[in-house]
Amino acid sequence: MLSVKKVAQPPFTKSVLILVTALYATATLADISDALQVAQLSDGFNPEQKYMASCFACHSTGAAGAPKVGDGMAVEWEPRLEKGLDAVVANTVNGLNTMPAKGLCFDCTDDDLRAIVQYMIETSQ
Numbered sequence: 269m270l271s272v273k274k275v276a277q278p279p280f281t282k283s284v285l286i287l288v289t290a291l292y293a294t295a296t297l298a299d300i301s302d303a304l305q306v307a308q309l310s311d312g313f314n315p316e317q318k319y320m321a322s323c324f325a326c327h328s329t330g331a332a333g334a335p336k337v338g339d340g341m342a343v344e345w346e347p348r349l350e351k352g353l354d355a356v357v358a359n360t361v362n363g364l365n366t367m368p369a370k371g372l373c374f375d376c377t378d379d380d381l382r383a384i385v386q387y388m389i390e391t392s393q
């Protein structure tokens with residue numbers, strides 16, 4: 269993630285920053301809040317990669333009754349989301365029945381897990 273705190277930046281970084289700023293300026297409000305959220309995640313964190321590494325094994329197949337992730341799987345998530353995203357994220361952090369705590373991603377922060385859950389929900393529309 270680019271840090272705006274750096275003062276002396278080489279020209280390349282500067283032009284990347286200008287590009288990023290221009291992209292943000294054209295983004296919708298929802299995109300901006302996504303971008304702000306990404307800023308609180310672990311360095312180099314990529315929700316899709318972490319999902320593939322930690323969660324895919326159960327959530328792609330629905331093993332042990334895991335809600336499935338993928339095209340057209342919104343129906344698996346709607347009843348779970350009725351309790352609110354915060355509760356769903358809390359269940360991810362703490363575990364739920366056969367769902368292991370942190371989904372076995374022990375280097376994930378709570379914010380990282382929230383980002384993965386959002387990724388799972390978004391890719392299940």
Ligand code: HEC
Pocket residue numbers: 318319322323324325326327331332333334335348355356357359360364365366367368370371372373381384385
């Ligand atoms: C060993 C298999 C397994 C792995 C690995 C796993 N899950 Fe799950 N997950 C489950 C099962 C089973 C459930 C359903 C639990 C229930 O409702 O009883 C579940 C449920 C969930 C839910 C819904 C919680 C709710 O409140 O209804 C979320 C969100 C979730 N998992 C996220 C993740 C994330 C993120 C990862 C990876 C970091 C992950 N899971 C890894 C098996 C797994």
